[in-house]
Amino acid sequence: MGKHRCVIHPTFGGAVVLSTLLIAAEVDAYGQPLDFDPCLDCGLCNGVCPTGAIAKDGAFDFVSCYAHNYRERLGGFQSWVESVVASSSVKDYRKRVSDPETVSMWQNLSIGAQTKCDKCMAVCPAGEAAIGEYLPDRKGYTEQVAHRLHDRDETVFVVPGSDAEAYVTKRFPEKRVKRVSSGIHPQSAAGFIENLPLVFQSGQSAGLDTTYHFTFTGAEQLEATVVIRDGRLESQRGHAGTPDLHVTADAETGVSFLAKETSLPKALATRKLKIKGSPKLMMSFARCFPL
Numbered sequence: 001m002g003k004h005r006c007v008i009h010p011t012f013g014g015a016v017v018l019s020t021l022l023i024a025a026e027v028d029a030y031g032q033p034l035d036f037d038p039c040l041d042c043g044l045c046n047g048v049c050p051t052g053a054i055a056k057d058g059a060f061d062f063v064s065c066y067a068h069n070y071r072e073r074l075g076g077f078q079s080w081v082e083s084v085v086a087s088s089s090v091k092d093y094r095k096r097v098s099d100p101e102t103v104s105m106w107q108n109l110s111i112g113a114q115t116k117c118d119k120c121m122a123v124c125p126a127g128e129a130a131i132g133e134y135l136p137d138r139k140g141y142t143e144q145v146a147h148r149l150h151d152r153d154e155t156v157f158v159v160p161g162s163d164a165e166a167y168v169t170k171r172f173p174e175k176r177v178k179r180v181s182s183g184i185h186p187q188s189a190a191g192f193i194e195n196l197p198l199v200f201q202s203g204q205s206a207g208l209d210t211t212y213h214f215t216f217t218g219a220e221q222l223e224a225t226v227v228i229r230d231g232r233l234e235s236q237r238g239h240a241g242t243p244d245l246h247v248t249a250d251a252e253t254g255v256s257f258l259a260k261e262t263s264l265p266k267a268l269a270t271r272k273l274k275i276k277g278s279p280k281l282m283m284s285f286a287r288c289f290p291l
């Protein structure tokens with residue numbers, strides 16, 4: 001797997017899409033791992049990524065890539081439906097969604113949803129098919145392939161308040177930025193806790209060194225600990241350590257707050273969500289997971 005999180009095939013590099021394989025033979029042994037790392041650590045994928053999803057230190061921001069690259073796949077489709085529902089008139093819809101975006105959504109629904117970006121895959125020189133072009137003339141390859149992808153005139157789809165929004169406006173001020181919902185909504189407390197690492201926004205957690213305890217009650221009973229420190233997140237089932245904030249919530253209300261459907265004051269007023277600790281820490285927590 002390369003820094004861009006795609007499988008790197010020894011011959012075809014990152015230009016491989018895994019689908020379903022039907023084989024007419026019994027599988028009785030695993031293949032052997034490669035004895036070398038086909039990722040060249042060239043950093044080109046990091047350089048062309050418009051959302052900053054591929055960090056230099058190797059971390060990957062799933063939700064930033066998802067909101068942009070998958071704009072016309074499942075999450076983006078849900079977000080588009082929400083725009084339709086939230087529009088008060090045709091004029092209002094056109095303010096929210098441009099005509100080219102509507103056409104693009106229609107095209108994707110008609111022919112089968114495509115990904116929107118894939119620049120990290122396109123630029124990747126790993127694999128026999130592309131490496132011959134890259135190794136003898138790295139500068140030329142960068143100018144020919146990477147710069148063209150980097151400079152492309154495009155709209156970048158970002159979740160408001162995400163690391164991607166801050167990144168694209170600073171690194172690519174010439175690109176258009178469209179603020180959208182990721183289309184991801186927690187469906188359950190367990191699902192939310194499990195998926196926290198995927199939606200965590202490291203940049204939004206700056207300054208936090210906080211241990212959170214969650215106790216979900218009602219239809220779904222669950223305890224969890226989340227530690228956010230040095231821009232990193234660790235989560236586990238059960239309570240561990242001493243919390244700076246303890247949140248006890250009816251599972252339905254807690255999930256609704258995390259999905260931004262219920263405000264914190266409303267959840268507190270109905271006493272379906274109680275906190276022991278500073279409400280500011282609760283807001284800081286929510287800021288780390290813009291959806």
Ligand code: SF4
Nearest residue numbers: 049065069117118120
């Ligand atoms: S698909 Fe695009 S947004 Fe996603 S990691 Fe690759 S370059 Fe970045």
Ligand code: SF4
Nearest residue numbers: 002003040042045124
């Ligand atoms: S572009 Fe370079 S760093 Fe990124 S996955 Fe490919 S070989 Fe690795």
